[in-house]
Amino acid sequence: TPNNIAVVFEDKQLTYKEVNEKANQLARKLREKGIKPDSVVGIMVERSPEMIIGIMAVLKAGGAYLPIAPEYPEDRIQFMLDDSGSQIILIQDKFINAKGSYRNAEFISIENQELFTGDVSNPKLISKPENLAYVIYTSGSTGKPKGVMIENYSVINRINWMQKQYPIAEGDVILQKTPYTFDVSVWELLWWSFTGAKVCLLIPGGEKNPEEIVKAIEKNKVTTMHFVPSMLSVFLEYVEEKGIIEEIASLKQVFASGEALNLKQVEKFNKLLYKEKGTSLHNLYGPTEATVDVSYFGCSTEEELELVPIGKPIDNIKLYVVSKEKGLQPIGVAGELCIAGDGLARGYLNRPELTEEKFAANPFAPGERMYRTGDLARWLPDGNLEYLGRIDHQVKIRGYRIELGEIENRLLKHETIKEAVVLDKEGADGNKYLC
Structure with a gap:
């Protein structure tokens, strides 16, 4: 080509x-x-x-x-x-x-x-495959950013999976709109070049402007793109308010990641784009330390969803839900989501202690490493994973462990609630309450 x-x-x-x-x-x-x-x-x-x-x-x-x-x-x-x-x-x-x-x-x-x-x-x-492809700095808890080192074979694994799962060809156009300091940009920057497709670069700052995004989609006949869920909401509201579904009819597949995707966002997308134009929405999950994404879930379906899972592992990735005692949790029980496989970063640049702590030995596969995400998740009976928030969002009230993310998810199912944050506060009587 x-x-x-x-x-x-x-x-x-x-x-x-x-x-x-x-x-x-x-x-x-x-x-x-x-x-x-x-x-x-x-x-x-x-x-x-x-x-x-x-x-x-x-x-x-x-x-x-x-x-x-x-x-x-x-x-x-x-x-x-x-x-x-x-x-x-x-x-x-x-x-x-x-x-x-x-x-x-x-x-x-x-x-x-x-x-x-x-x-x-x-x-x-x-x-070689084990040499570095990129280093992306993420914010660190100490205030100093930490450099995540990603190797060539991890990038190839991620893009090969994406091409197998969501094939694009010469007629496709990817919209590159994610700032390149965020790792979602990696597939936008490289995937097209594997297949003879085209990449359209959005003007700098355009990723925050739904009008610019719509213009770019219409002008360049964009077929494939990504949103963080909060920007997806802004985009869908703009499209609905302006009545401009036809202008974005070229879109075939939209990916969401970087934040939790909620049911209201999915329902609005499916109503506006999937049912009208057949555009599909896919929820992806993954930390920078595991090469962009490690799980996927197709949100555009005729079935009514009860919640929006983060889905199942991509190729050559293993996902574990681990208890505090370092055992595997049964279906339906929350634990820390841990990742193993070809997507794992080499580690943090010049941070051997942190690398050893976060990229621990995998107790379920001797000789392998496992990345501890700090995210809370649980397996659903259908084999998908549900994301429940950060581990530090777990609180104890009157002896009960309560997952704040789980309550937030429940609140978001109510038709009049757009966003939800649940906090634990101490009352005048010294007891903790949820608010």
Whole structure:
């Protein structure tokens, strides 16, 4: 598919051949600067064709990309550069002067056309499946962000599963709208390139604007996209209020993750889009530490749902619901959701103690590791998992253990309740009450 359109941004289009050749040229320049397997290369750009080319070039050079939001405070950026050992940062010109001088870092303008000269052939493959693909920083409880290291084979496993489960082809268009500092962006950035499909890049900041999203869907005939559930609600309200179902009729499949998806959101989606246009909604769940998503559930069905599960494990992933005593919980009993399999991160960069704590030995499969999510879940009789909130949302009142997330889920089933938060408060009599 060398002459197929690969990347669309506003009125600019690049073919597969153009993207590949530019990425190859930049990859060779990065290799000349010493980039090799497990080298971390920072990228500080807005959503743009340069973002795609930069990420592809880092991967082709054999390195791992580190997405940096240009709006991050300087001390956070310096911490990420120091912690990751990243000595090269690909940057757009507009951000070079806006940022101070960072220690031990060379900024390379990705808009410098001299980078895109010379040999356009694919560089020799030097990275292996167990080498790093990317490092994404998530907020840490100590106040310092922690770098999650994801390896190539974990990314390949995740995208191969997605293509098998939700196949896309040359006629499909993915809308890339997730900021690249969030790991949901990984499949938006890469999946299309496995199949000859097309990626449409939403204008920077457009992910917060339902009008811009609708415009992009209509103009580019987008077929596949993602929402966090709260933004999905805003989008559906906008579509319903404006009566513009026809404008988004190209949509075939929509994925939701990043927050708990509730029954009201699913019912509204199915009423507006599934029943009218056949667009399907899929609930995905997974932490950054397990390569984007580890479970899936199809929400668009003729059957009436009682709740919205997070579903069943994706390929080459094992999910366990574990008790405090480190045993497996029976069906219907809540416990900590733990993950094993090909999606697990290598660990946290330069945080061996935390890595050992969170990526523990798997007692159910000797020799394997298991990631402890801190999320509460339970198996349902049909083999799906129900997400119940964070473990620290479990409270004890009068000796009873109460899952606040479970009560919130029940409240959300009431037709007049849109959002619900349940807290435990101490009354004047010293007893705890729910409110």
